[in-house]
Amino acid sequence: MAWAAGAAVALGAVAVIDPAAPxxxxxxxxxxxxxxxxxxxxxxxxxxxxxxxxIGAALGANALVVTVLAALLSFLALRLxxxxxxxxxxxPPPRAVxxxxxxxxxxxxxxxxxxxxAALAP
Numbered sequence: 001m002a003w004a005a006g007a008a009v010a011l012g013a014v015a016v017i018d019p020a021a022p023x024x025x026x027x028x029x030x031x032x033x034x035x036x037x038x039x040x041x042x043x044x045x046x047x048x049x050x051x052x053x054x055i056g057a058a059l060g061a062n063a064l065v066v067t068v069l070a071a072l073l074s075f076l077a078l079r080l081x082x083x084x085x086x087x088x089x090x091x092p093p094p095r096a097v098x099x100x101x102x103x104x105x106x107x108x109x110x111x112x113x114x115x116x117x118a119a120l121a122p
Contacts, residue, residue: 011047011051014044014047014048014051015048015051015052018048019044019045019048020045020048025044028040028041036113037109037112037113037121037122038109039064039105039108039109039112040062040065041062041112041121041122042060042061042062042065042122043061043062043065045057045061045062045122046058046059046061046062046065046066047065049061050066050069060122061122062122063108063120064104064105064108067104068101075089108120
C-alpha cells in the first residue's frame with residue numbers, strides 16, 4: 001500500500017508539473033554529454049502524457065516506457081482477475097524477465113540513436 005501511495009503522489013506531481021515546460025526539471029546529462037538518447041530520455045514527458053491519456057504523445061516521448069507499463073498493467077490485471085477464481089497466475093521467472101527487459105532496452109536504445117529509428121527519439 002505504501003508503494004501504491006508513493007506512486008500515486010508521484011503521478012499527481014507529474015500530472016500537475018509539466019515536464020515539457022522549460023526550467024521545471026533539470027536537463028538530462030546523457031544527451032548533453034554524449035549527444036545520444038538514453039533509454040530513459042523522454043520518460044518523464046511520457047508519464048505526464050499518460051496522466052492526460054494522450055497515448056500518441058506518450059509514444060512519441062518514450063515508446064519503451066509505454067510498452068513496459070502496458071505489459072506490467074496487463075500482467076497485474078490478469079493476476080487480479082484470476083485470484084478470485086482460485087487460479088493464481090504464476091509469476092514469470094525473474095531471470096527471463098531481466099533478460100527480456102534488458103534486451104528490449106538495449107535494442108530500443110540502439111535503434112533510437114540510429115537514423116532508421118529516428119522516430120523513437122524524443
